[in-house]
Amino acid sequence: MSLGLRVLILLLAPLLVVVLGLAVRRPRFSEYLNLAASVATLLIAAPLPFAAGLPATLLGGYLIVDPLGAWVAMCVAVVYLLSSIYAIGYMRRDVHRQTQLPLFYALLAGFALTMLAAPLVNSIGVYWIAIELTTLVSTFLVGFERNAESMEAAWKYIIVVSSGISLALLGTTLLYWGGTFVYGETYRLTWASLVQAAPHMPPVLLKLGFLLTLIGYGTKVGLAPMHTWLPDAHSEGPAPVSAMLSGALLNTAMLGIVRFLAATDAAGQGALPHTALVVLGVLSLLVGALFIVRQTQIKRLMAYSSVEHMGVLALGFGFGGPLGVAGALYHMINHSLAKPLLFFGAGNAMHRYGSKRIADMRGVWRVFPVSGALWLCGAVAITGAPPFGLFLSEFTVLRAGWATPYLWAAIVMLVLLIVIFVGFLNHFRVMYLAAPARAPANHLADESVRWHAAWRVLPMALPLVPLLLLGLWWPASWTALFRIIASALGAGP
Amino acid sequence: MLAAHLDPLAASLFSLLAIASLLLAFVMLGSRWLKDYMLAFAAQSWLIGLLSALIGYYGGYRELYWVALLTVLFRGIVLPWLILRILRRLRTARELHVILSTSTSLVIGAAAVIFALVVGMRIAADLGIASTVVVLALTVMFSMKLIGFLMLTLRHEAISQILGILVLENGIFLGTQILVPGMPLMIELVLLFDLLVAVACFGVLVSYLLAHIGSTSSHELRRLTG
Numbered sequence: 052m053s054l055g056l057r058v059l060i061l062l063l064a065p066l067l068v069v070v071l072g073l074a075v076r077r078p079r080f081s082e083y084l085n086l087a088a089s090v091a092t093l094l095i096a097a098p099l100p101f102a103a104g105l106p107a108t109l110l111g112g113y114l115i116v117d118p119l120g121a122w123v124a125m126c127v128a129v130v131y132l133l134s135s136i137y138a139i140g141y142m143r144r145d146v147h148r149q150t151q152l153p154l155f156y157a158l159l160a161g162f163a164l165t166m167l168a169a170p171l172v173n174s175i176g177v178y179w180i181a182i183e184l185t186t187l188v189s190t191f192l193v194g195f196e197r198n199a200e201s202m203e204a205a206w207k208y209i210i211v212v213s214s215g216i217s218l219a220l221l222g223t224t225l226l227y228w229g230g231t232f233v234y235g236e237t238y239r240l241t242w243a244s245l246v247q248a249a250p251h252m253p254p255v256l257l258k259l260g261f262l263l264t265l266i267g268y269g270t271k272v273g274l275a276p277m278h279t280w281l282p283d284a285h286s287e288g289p290a291p292v293s294a295m296l297s298g299a300l301l302n303t304a305m306l307g308i309v310r311f312l313a314a315t316d317a318a319g320q321g322a323l324p325h326t327a328l329v330v331l332g333v334l335s336l337l338v339g340a341l342f343i344v345r346q347t348q349i350k351r352l353m354a355y356s357s358v359e360h361m362g363v364l365a366l367g368f369g370f371g372g373p374l375g376v377a378g379a380l381y382h383m384i385n386h387s388l389a390k391p392l393l394f395f396g397a398g399n400a401m402h403r404y405g406s407k408r409i410a411d412m413r414g415v416w417r418v419f420p421v422s423g424a425l426w427l428c429g430a431v432a433i434t435g436a437p438p439f440g441l442f443l444s445e446f447t448v449l450r451a452g453w454a455t456p457y458l459w460a461a462i463v464m465l466v467l468l469i470v471i472f473v474g475f476l477n478h479f480r481v482m483y484l485a486a487p488a489r490a491p492a493n494h495l496a497d498e499s500v501r502w503h504a505a506w507r508v509l510p511m512a513l514p515l516v517p518l519l520l521l522g523l524w525w526p527a528s529w530t531a532l533f534r535i536i537a538s539a540l541g542a543g544p
Numbered sequence: 545m546l547a548a549h550l551d552p553l554a555a556s557l558f559s560l561l562a563i564a565s566l567l568l569a570f571v572m573l574g575s576r577w578l579k580d581y582m583l584a585f586a587a588q589s590w591l592i593g594l595l596s597a598l599i600g601y602y603g604g605y606r607e608l609y610w611v612a613l614l615t616v617l618f619r620g621i622v623l624p625w626l627i628l629r630i631l632r633r634l635r636t637a638r639e640l641h642v643i644l645s646t647s648t649s650l651v652i653g654a655a656a657v658i659f660a661l662v663v664g665m666r667i668a669a670d671l672g673i674a675s676t677v678v679v680l681a682l683t684v685m686f687s688m689k690l691i692g693f694l695m696l697t698l699r700h701e702a703i704s705q706i707l708g709i710l711v712l713e714n715g716i717f718l719g720t721q722i723l724v725p726g727m728p729l730m731i732e733l734v735l736l737f738d739l740l741v742a743v744a745c746f747g748v749l750v751s752y753l754l755a756h757i758g759s760t761s762s763h764e765l766r767r768l769t770g
Contacts, residue, residue, distance in 0.1 A: 176731035180738050187745045194752060202756045203765040206749055210705050213742065214696055217712040220735075221689060224716055228724050236546070236726030255670040283768045342770070351770065 054102060054116060055109050061095045061124070061167055064088040065131075068160035078152035082139050085156040089128070089135035092167065096121070096128035100532055106539075113173055115242065119536045120170035122380060123306045126387040127170075130298035131163040133391040133510045134291035140506030141290055141398055155195060155289075162188045162295060169303045173241045175223050179216070182271060182304055186212045189296060193288040204287035211280040212271055219267025219307070222260045226314075229256035242310050246541075249318035257315060261324050264311050265331070271304035274331040274365055275338035278358045282342070285354035286407070290398025293350060294391035297357040302383050305361065309368050309540065316541040321371070328369035329460045335362030336467040344474035348407045349397045352478060353390070356433055359471055360386045366464055367448040370455050371542045377533035378447030385440035385521060388514040389432045395511050396426030400482075412482045422504075423483070425511040430479045432518050434472040440521030546603040547677045547722050554602040555677050558722060561595045562684045565718055566657070569691045569711055573653045574646050576639045581707045582627050585714070589619035592718050599725050607729040608721075611736075615717070618736050623710070623743055630747050631703060634760055641700050641763050649698055653691050660686035681722035688715025702753060702760035706746045713739060 068088045072081040099121040106117035138159065142152055165188055169181035186209060194205030227240050229252035238244065249257055266277065273281040285293045308328070315324045339359030346352040360382070367379025399422050404412050415423040432439035445468060452461030550558070568588040572581045593616035600608030631637075644652070664682030668675075692712035696705055717735075720727060753760050 174731070176728075177734070180734055183738055183742070187742060190745060190749065194749070197752065197756060199757050200767050202749075202752050203767055206702070206753060206762075206765060207768075209745065209749065210696070210709070213709050214693065214712060217692075217709065217716065218689075220713070221685070221716050221719075224720050224724065224727075227727060231724060231726065236724075237728065238726075239728060253671050255667055259667070282770075287768070345770075347770065 054104065054107055057095050057099065057102075058109060058114060058116060058171065061092055061099075061128075062164060062171075064091045064095075065160040065164040065167065069157045069164070072153045072157045072160070076153045078149045081153040081156040082142075085160055086135045086139065088160060089132040089163070092163070093128040093132045096125045096167070100125055101528065108173060112239070112241065113177070114171050115173035116171060117242075117539065118532055119309070119380075119539065120306065122383070122532075122536070123170040123302050124167050126302050126384055127163065127166045127299040129384070129514075130295055130387050130391055131166075133298075133395075133514060134159070134294045136506060136510040136513075137294070137391070137395045137398070138289070138291035140503035141395075141402075143503055143506075144402060155192075158188060158192050158195070159291070159295070162192060162292075163299075166295075166299050166303050170306050173243075175226070175240045175242065175245060178307060179220055179223055182219075182268065182307065183213070183216060185300055185303065186216070186271070189284075189288075189292070189300065192292040193284045193296075195289055195292065196287070201287040204283035208280045208284040211277075215270025215277055216267050218270075219264045222263030222265075222267060222311075225256050225263065226252075226260035226311075229253055229260060245311075245314045246317045249314040249320075252318065254318070254320055257318055257320055258323055261311050261315050262327060265308055265324070265327055268304045268307045269331060272301050272308065272361050272365075273335075273358050274361055275334040275358060278335065278338060281358060282351045282354040285357060285394075286348060286350035290350075290394050290401075293353070293398075294394040297354070297394065298387040298390045301357060301361050302364075302387065305364055305368075305383075308365075312368060313540040313542075316371070325369050325371055326457075328365050329457050332362045332365030332369055333460050333463050333467075335359065335365060336464055336471075340467045340470045340474065343471050344477075346478065347409055349400060349409050349412065350394070350407060352409065352475070353393050353397055356393070356471075356475065357390060359467075360390070360433075363445060363448055363464070366452060366460060370448065370451040370457055370461075372451055372455070373534060373537040373542060374447060374454075375451035376537040376540060376542050377530070378444050378449075378451050380533055380536065381447060381521070381525070381529070382441065382444035385444050385518065386433075388518050388521075389429055389439070389441060392425065392429035392511050392514050393433055395507065396422060396429060399426070399507055409478055409482060413485050415483045422508045422511055425508065425515060427479060427483065428515055429511070430476060432515075432522075434475050435468055436472065438522040439518045441518075443522055443525060546599070546725055547681065548673055548675045550602065550675070550677060554598070555675075557598055558595065558677050559680050561591050561598070562680050562718060562722070565591050565595075565714070566684045566687060569688050569715075570650065570653055572707065572711065573691055573695060574650050576642070576646065578631055578634075578637055578639070578701060578703050579628075581704060582624050582631065585627075585707055585710055586620055586624040588711075588714055589623070590616055592714060592721065593620055595718065596721050599721055603725050605725050608725060610729065611721075611732050614733065614736055618740055619710075619714070622740065626743050626747055627703065627706065630706075630750050633751065633754065634701075634703065636701060636760070639699055639701055639704065641761065643698050649694065653687075653694060656690035656694065657683065657687040660684075660690060677722065681719050685715050685719030685723075688712070688718070691715075700761045700763045702746075702750050702762070705762065706743065706750075710739070710743075 233248040270277040596612035695708035
């Protein structure tokens with residue numbers, strides 16, 4: 052299949068769910084159509100980073116498929132599939148809102164579409180618009196439950212992220228202005244032309260433009276101290292949406308920062324941008340650690356864990372070099388595999404116990420042994436313990452930091468990761484081992500009818516296989532790919 | 545670039561429009577009536593539309609006439625109309641809770657303009673551009689950015705927060721017109737369209753806020769903490 056056809060299917064599949072789902076308006080139809088679309092998306096996206104002849108431009112240069120963008124699209128597709136499976140069981144539970152399911156799946160597929168398109172667009176202005184569109188679509192997913200908490204979360208999300216991302220637009224304008232000193236008044240600002248123009252741009256515009264885009268897209272990535280929207284949005288949306296926000300959305304915004312970083316590197320102005328990224332990464336880890344240790348609500352716990360992992364990504368790209376980039380990319384896919392598992396476990400627990408509070412969740416072993424065991428494996432994986440993939444990727448980022456002037460950041464990262472490991476798993480220790488204060492048995496009887504166990508447990512079991520595999524064996528073809536990406540970013544040998 | 549060598553009449557017209565837009569941002573900062581914000585925003589958009597047309601005329605950018613027309617249409621008419629519709633559904637006509645008095649926020653706004661001027665002068669000096677129009681464009685762009693953020697933090701009503709974001713975008717738009725008039729037309733059109741979609745989304749959310757929280761003041765949004 053030609054590359055163009057594959058990208059076309061990749062983008063058309065979710066679009067079909069939006070159009071057909073809203074036209075037919077049958078809950079079951081939308082469910083399965085969305086599932087089929089997500090399977091198709093993953094089948095196309097998974098081999099895309101390894102396709103021959105990359106980077107290639109399509110549609111007269113408006114789309115670009117490069118290994119880095121394809122890698123991010125692959126992460127999006129993984130999370131989209133897992134969320135689509137889980138959503139079937141999760142959303143069927145609320146029998147009173149079945150008529151709204153076509154809308155839900157249309158929004159979910161639309162969200163996936165914007166996130167698949169963002170890494171592939173070749174214009175910096177259009178990338179900004181794609182990221183803004185992800186916000187607009189996902190706001191309604193965050194507020195889908197329509198209660199006071201989810202509305203509050205949706206409002207904070209759209210206001211904080213829209214105002215933050217307007218800084219990225221200002222940065223983009225300044226970079227475009229910088230480009231006019233090289234190319235003349237009118238030109239197309241693509242990622243490649245930015246990197247080519249960067250060495251000849253006035254440094255003041257390049258640096259200011261980068262810092263503004265870093266803060267703007269950093270808001271969307273959820274880097275501290277711009278993370279304030281993230282715990283609210285991630286905790287109040289339905290669990291499949293939380294997984295999409297955390298596992299997929301944050302990466303697509305991180306991609307923009309990485310590409311702007313490549314431009315400043317090409318211009319030899321990398322010192323300040325790298326330091327800024329490292330500082331934001333350390334701050335994110337710090338905020339994550341502080342809020343994880345004393346967290347009382349289960350999904351906010353997972354949300355702060357996302358802040359932490361975005362901090363690790365920022366550190367990986369901030370440390371730079373082939374090792375830092377490889378570690379960050381490896382971490383990206385590992386996080387995309389592990390985080391949905393955790394949010395799904397949290398969704399199951401919230402439905403079983405009828406509460407969001409960790410304090411109400413006791414005796415998980417006895418209440419749901421199978422998905423409980425999977426959830427615990429996920430928790431061990433996400434804290435970066437061996438033998439799971441996140442251990443390898445965090446260790447690689449740490450090793451990358453050791454050889455740079457940012458040794459201090461690597462040491463702080465190590466300490467904070469240990470704090471997070473202890474704090475995060477302590478919550479799980481209490482949930483699994485402490486005796487239940489009150490038996491949730493009265494829930495169980497009528498729940499068992501609407502539990503849809505297979506849909507809810509399968510997407511938790513699926514990602515554990517690659518997570519374990521990636522923890523034991525680092526594929527050689529990936530090493531080669533990471534080397535290509537690193538040299539394309541100007542960080543390679 | 546265009547702004548570096550302008551004839552005096554064009555330069556003074558551009559400056560006049562940029563400064564008038566900045567003054568309207570201060571009108572928004574200084575008023576507590578929601579309708580005033582909306583009118584000031586509409587007037588600001590008209591001025592920016594006029595600026596686009598003038599730049600198109602003096603710089604010979606034909607496509608900027610379209611941008612000007614669509615700016616006036618979208619930002620000057622459709623957006624204010626959408627906001628007016630949201631306003632009609634609300635029970636509040638003005639800001640009830642104030643963090644800072646009007647005069648204090650005006651003084652902070654003035655300080656923001658001075659900061660923006662210093663930054664703008666530094667950038668222009670670094671680039672070796674002596675044109676006052678460039679410095680002015682940078683100053684107005686940065687200070688409208690800062691004033692927009694000031695409005696977002698000092699105001700509680702949902703409508704003020706939407707307008708705060710629109711002021712942020714107006715600032716960028718104004719700066720873009722003067723500094724990079726050659727920016728591809730498609731980008732500008734899509735940005736305009738994007739803004740329209742964004743405000744429609746805001747409108748839907750505001751009505752949800754009313755229905756589920758019973759208020760559109762962010763004062764009431766304090767359930768989610770920690």
